Amino acid sequence: xTILSKFKIAALAAGVALTNALPAAHADEQYFPLQSYRVxxxxxxxxxxxxxxxxxxxxxxTRDGGVNGVxxxxxxxxxxxxxxxxxxxxxxxxxxxxxxxxxxLSVGIAxxxxxxITADKVPLITINHGRTDSTDGRVFPYVFPLLLNPYSETSGxxxxxASKEGGPESLKGKKIVVLYHGSPYGKETIPxxxxxxxxxxxxxxxxxxxxxxxxxxxxxxxxxxxxPDYVVLRGWGVMNPVALKTAAKTGFPVDHIxxxxxxxxxxxxxxxxxxxxxxxAITIQASGTEYPVVxxxxxxxxxxxxxxxxxKNRIGSVYHNLGIVNGILNVEAVRIAQEKFxxxxxxxxxxxxxxxxLELDPARVEALGAKNLFHSINVTWDNHxxxxxxxxxxxxxxxxxxxxxxxxxxxxxxxxxxEKSSEAYAExxxxxxxxxxxxxxxxx
Amino acid sequence: MSDxxxxxxxxxxxxxxxxxxxxxxxxxxxxxxxKTSGVLNFAQGALLLFAALTFVSLVERGVPFALALAVTFAxxxxxxxxxxxxxxxxxxxxxxxxxxxxxxxxxxxxEGAAQLVWGTQVHALELGIEDLPFxxxxxxISQFDIFAAAVAAGMVALLSVFFRYTRVGLAFRxxxxxxxxxxxxxxxxxxxxxxxWATAGLVALVAGLLWGARLGVQFSLSLVVLKAxxxxxxxxxxxxxxxxxxxxxxxxxxxxAEVYLGDYFGxxxxxxxxxxxxxxxxxxxxxxxxxxxxxxxx
Numbered sequence: 115x116t117i118l119s120k121f122k123i124a125a126l127a128a129g130v131a132l133t134n135a136l137p138a139a140h141a142d143e144q145y146f147p148l149q150s151y152r153v154x155x156x157x158x159x160x161x162x163x164x165x166x167x168x169x170x171x172x173x174x175x176t177r178d179g180g181v182n183g184v185x186x187x188x189x190x191x192x193x194x195x196x197x198x199x200x201x202x203x204x205x206x207x208x209x210x211x212x213x214x215x216x217x218x219l220s221v222g223i224a225x226x227x228x229x230x231i232t233a234d235k236v237p238l239i240t241i242n243h244g245r246t247d248s249t250d251g252r253v254f255p256y257v258f259p260l261l262l263n264p265y266s267e268t269s270g271x272x273x274x275x276a277s278k279e280g281g282p283e284s285l286k287g288k289k290i291v292v293l294y295h296g297s298p299y300g301k302e303t304i305p306x307x308x309x310x311x312x313x314x315x316x317x318x319x320x321x322x323x324x325x326x327x328x329x330x331x332x333x334x335x336x337x338x339x340x341x342p343d344y345v346v347l348r349g350w351g352v353m354n355p356v357a358l359k360t361a362a363k364t365g366f367p368v369d370h371i372x373x374x375x376x377x378x379x380x381x382x383x384x385x386x387x388x389x390x391x392x393x394x395a396i397t398i399q400a401s402g403t404e405y406p407v408v409x410x411x412x413x414x415x416x417x418x419x420x421x422x423x424x425x426k427n428r429i430g431s432v433y434h435n436l437g438i439v440n441g442i443l444n445v446e447a448v449r450i451a452q453e454k455f456x457x458x459x460x461x462x463x464x465x466x467x468x469x470x471x472l473e474l475d476p477a478r479v480e481a482l483g484a485k486n487l488f489h490s491i492n493v494t495w496d497n498h499x500x501x502x503x504x505x506x507x508x509x510x511x512x513x514x515x516x517x518x519x520x521x522x523x524x525x526x527x528x529x530x531x532x533e534k535s536s537e538a539y540a541e542x543x544x545x546x547x548x549x550x551x552x553x554x555x556x557x558x
Numbered sequence: 559m560s561d562x563x564x565x566x567x568x569x570x571x572x573x574x575x576x577x578x579x580x581x582x583x584x585x586x587x588x589x590x591x592x593k594t595s596g597v598l599n600f601a602q603g604a605l606l607l608f609a610a611l612t613f614v615s616l617v618e619r620g621v622p623f624a625l626a627l628a629v630t631f632a633x634x635x636x637x638x639x640x641x642x643x644x645x646x647x648x649x650x651x652x653x654x655x656x657x658x659x660x661x662x663x664x665x666x667x668x669e670g671a672a673q674l675v676w677g678t679q680v681h682a683l684e685l686g687i688e689d690l691p692f693x694x695x696x697x698x699i700s701q702f703d704i705f706a707a708a709v710a711a712g713m714v715a716l717l718s719v720f721f722r723y724t725r726v727g728l729a730f731r732x733x734x735x736x737x738x739x740x741x742x743x744x745x746x747x748x749x750x751x752x753x754x755w756a757t758a759g760l761v762a763l764v765a766g767l768l769w770g771a772r773l774g775v776q777f778s779l780s781l782v783v784l785k786a787x788x789x790x791x792x793x794x795x796x797x798x799x800x801x802x803x804x805x806x807x808x809x810x811x812x813x814x815a816e817v818y819l820g821d822y823f824g825x826x827x828x829x830x831x832x833x834x835x836x837x838x839x840x841x842x843x844x845x846x847x848x849x850x851x852x853x854x855x856x
Contacts, residue, residue, distance in 0.1 A: 153670065155777040157678035296826040322826030326781055328773050331573040332816040332828060338698075339566055352778035355680075359772065363689050363700045385774015387682045389689065425679070 144181065144448055144459055146171065146188040147207035149218040154194035155351060158381045159433050163219050164190070165422040166437020167444075170407075172415045172422070174445055181448050182457035187212075197222040204230065214465045215239050215444055221299050224257075231256050235557060236462030237447075237469050241440045242375050242398060246302065249499040250536035251470065252547045256462075258469050260443055261398045261491060261502030262375065262523075265532065268306045269523035270504035271372055271396055272314065275344055277518070286315035291337050293357060294348040296324045299376075303348065306531070313527070327353025334364040347373045347395075354382035355390070362389035369394065372506075379432040383509045391511045396504050399439045399488045401514045403430035406483030407438060432514065439488050446482070447472050455556070467556040470495045489520045495553035501525055569697045570817050571810055576703035578809020579710045580772070583765040584786035585793065585801035586713065587758045593734045593796040594754045596654060597646070600661045603783030604668030605759060607775075609634055610766030611672045614681045614775045627763075634759030642752040669780055680776035685767060706768045710802070713764060717757075717798055726753060734796065784829075788836035794849020803847060808832045 148167070151160035171186045180186055189210065191203035200223030204216070215237040218224055224240045228248075231238045237256050240248070244259035262270075275290065276282045292307050294300035304320055311318035319340055321333050327349065334357075337345060345366065347357050354377045361371060373382065373395030380401075383390035403409065408430055415421050416429065428434055451460050451468025460468070472493040474482070479490055493500035503520035540547060584602065591599040609630055616626035645660050687705045691698035721727040732740040733750050741747060766775075769782050785808075793804025812835070816828040845851050 153673055153678065157673065157777065158680055161678055296829075320825075322824070324826040324829035326778055328778060328782065329577060329785070329828065331577055332570060332813040332820075335566070335570055335573060336817055339563075352773055352776060352781075355774045356772070359689055363691055363698075363702070365691055365698060381680045381776075385680050385682050385776060387684060424677075 142180070142183060142459060143185045143187050143212055144214045144465075145210050145212040146186065146214055146444065147204075147210060147216060148188050148190045149193045149200050149203040149207070149216070149220070149223060150190045151193050151195045151220075152190075153192065154196075156195040159379065160195065160219070161423070162379075162428060162431055162433025163437040163440070165428070166434040166439075167217065167441045168422040168437075169411045169415050169434075170438045170441025170445065172420050173407075173411050174441075176418065176420065177410065177414050181445055182452055184448070184452070184457065184459060186445070193218070193220070193223060195220055195222075197226050201226050201230075208234065208236075212459045213462055214448055214460065215462070215469070217241070217440060217444070219243075221245075228254070228257060234462060235466065237466045239440065239444065239469075241443065242436065243299075247532050247536035247539060249497060249532050251494070251496040251498045251553065252549075253536040253540045253545055254498065255548055255553065256466055258493065258498045258500075260469075260472075260493070260498075260500055261439075261488070262504065263499050263532075264302045265306045265528045266499060266502070266523035266525065267374055267396060267504070268303045268310065269525075269528060270521055271346055271374065272307075272310045273521050273523065274396070274504075274506050274518060275372065276314070277521070279343075282314055287317070288344070289317040289319070289340065289342040290344050290346060291340060291342040292318070292320040292346045292348060293330075293333060293337070294320060294322055295327060295350045295353055296322045297350070299350065300348055306528070307346075309531070323349070323353055323357070325353075326351060328356055330356050330360045331364075334360040334366065337361075337366060338364045343370065345371045347371055347377045349373065349377040349382070352385075355385035358383065358386035358389045358393055368392045369508075372396070378507065378514075380514075381433075388511070390509050392508065394506050394508045394517060395514075397432065397507055397514075398502050398504055399432075399435050400486060400505065400516055401430055401432045401435050401507065405435075405485070405487040407442070407487065408435070408483075410483060411438065435487060439484070442482055442484060443472065443474075443491065446474060461557060463557045467553075469493055469498075470553055472500060486516075495548075495550055565696050567814075570813050572697060572699060573703075574810035574813030575806050576700065576707055576809070577813065578789075578805040578807065579703070579707045579802075580768065580805075581782075581785045581789045581809055582802045582805030583706070583710050583713070583761070583768060584782050585789040585805060586717070586798055587761040587765060588783075588786060588790055589796060589798050589801050590717075590754055590758045590761060594730050595646070595657075595733075595751055597657045597661060598654075598795065599758065600658065600783065601641075601665040601668055602758065602762060602786070603780035604665040604672070605634070605637070605762035606766040606769065606782065607777065607780040608637070608668050608672045608766075609759065609763040610683065610770035610775045610779055611676045611681070613763070613767060614683050614770065615676045618681065631760060631763055634763055635756040638755030638757075638759040639752045642748065642755050646751060646755075647748060665780065669777070673777070678777075680774050681770075683767065683770040683775050685771045687771070689772070702771070706772075709764065709768065713761070714798060714802055721798075726750075730754060785832070788832040790846070791836035792839050792846055794846030796850055797846070797848035800846055800848030808835065811835055 150164040193200040193203050213236050217239045224244055239258050241260045242262050246263045246265045248254040248257035248259050249263050276285050369392040378395035378397050447468035450471050451464050455464045474491050476490050489503035491500040505520050506518040507514035508517045587602040591597055613626050613630040687702050689702040729745050729750055789804040789808050793800025812828040812832045815831040820827050
């Protein structure tokens, strides 16, 4: 790390927006405002995700000259993952022209932005996370929890456990403990686990770990006494390595702990050392550098000195690859929207239309150089998640290894619950449910 | 009561007591500063983070363990002296709240500096002590926690000897008792304060290594101060013995409360239970179990 780059981080820490590719009021540019977090407690995840996202945008610019001639631009504002800073960054960045979509990678910031982006008619992408009922595009026209919402994640994890036990019927009589972070994020899946326990007949115990989760002795002693077959770790930050270490300390087998999407990165397992070996976690994107798109990023971006990660060893890490997949989805939404509206700079509402027609089947994913990096997506005007598939990876002490096929969550089971929640939200807010015809119209 | 699982109760209690020792390690750093200068040093967590991050970064760059330890300690001494010179000395005779706010600001500076110098990545820290349990009559006890307790006991013994039998230690006690009287007999307050901050740096290093080995070395290490505050309220801000006893009481009570009362409150109560216990105690005994009662002539 050079002294110059350290001062760059210092400037970010001071809340100064660092412009990597200055947005300008140019007719053939599409701008991505990035509310990133490169300092503070979640900097490791932020630098990886936004690094991957920027690397992909850079690849499109350097390799293709942009999307059909439209150059991609972006600038960053530091949030430190704090909601108020995220909102302030939003207010600051939204004045830039040609905004395509917002990608804050923060549940709290995303929640605070929903009314604002809806009024502005610009998409808000919450890949892998976000509020579950924003899947319903009838109520949330501009919010996209792409690939995986928390309920689908829950269903995917239970389906994986079922596959390990020999099928869904084998879950009957089994005992599963969910160890969740004491926050709205952690508590969001409580009802869906209860529903799935009832459906499959497994015994369920849900145990809260108070934020930040750096003490879990009592929770794991309770788990040891409960003698569950599996523990699902719905953690965040320091809670994850502490959970793995405390599990080892209390004698619970690590290969029977299944992590959720915010417990699946290198940052979650490396601090746990030996205690993390054999730990399995869900993911929507595989890690590693063997995928053609990642190789292209190395050759076309990093080898030319344009890479965003300061440590090249992090190329292909979980958060970096998540950023790349997020880049692919954003760029393809722009490309699809251009097919309808023309190869020019698009409005936010036109990009929204693009996201609502974002269909990337496995063949298209392969053509993009991302075969097995992620499976596929099929977003529609009323399904903003897009039926993403999940897979599971196991930590061997040095790297993650994929240990399952692509698994489909039980979307049919989940949809009515999602609609019930979104319709209640619509009623509370006085929102008229959108129709397919409403969705087809895009303002320019 | 015949159905009561005493073995499990013992396991929770022992686990809580051993966790409490870890809280005490952080609390001792607070006590050292408060005892001699009356400042509640909110930057202790940031110092702990800085020490652990420096140590682990040096080790990862190939510096031998012992040398990394020595270099980090030297750096903590320099930082301690620099803090005294640049932050505290200019604020001499200012109200306690001003000094507290200064240390609050200092904690942010230290956290930012730690990430600026050593980066934002998380690190594993292995001290060569396995964190696996051994079975004592059916009760699982962590080897690492036993090691941490032994280190804490050693540190308390060392500090007690230091305060009681060395010239510097006696000077510390004199300053703690009465700063003006200490000045009158020729003790150099700035030098003593710088030494105290350096000692707090050593405590931060030891606590940082133990907590770092437990949590991983990452930004969240600075949050362990939140575990030390109720310990200080309970034990007293100016008593090392109080920090130990307070840590044990808080550790044991919060774990027992989580296990046996948690369900009645929806779970996840241990973080705030410690503060409730401390607040209740504050009402009964404002100076804590072992803290000095402040008597002022008006």
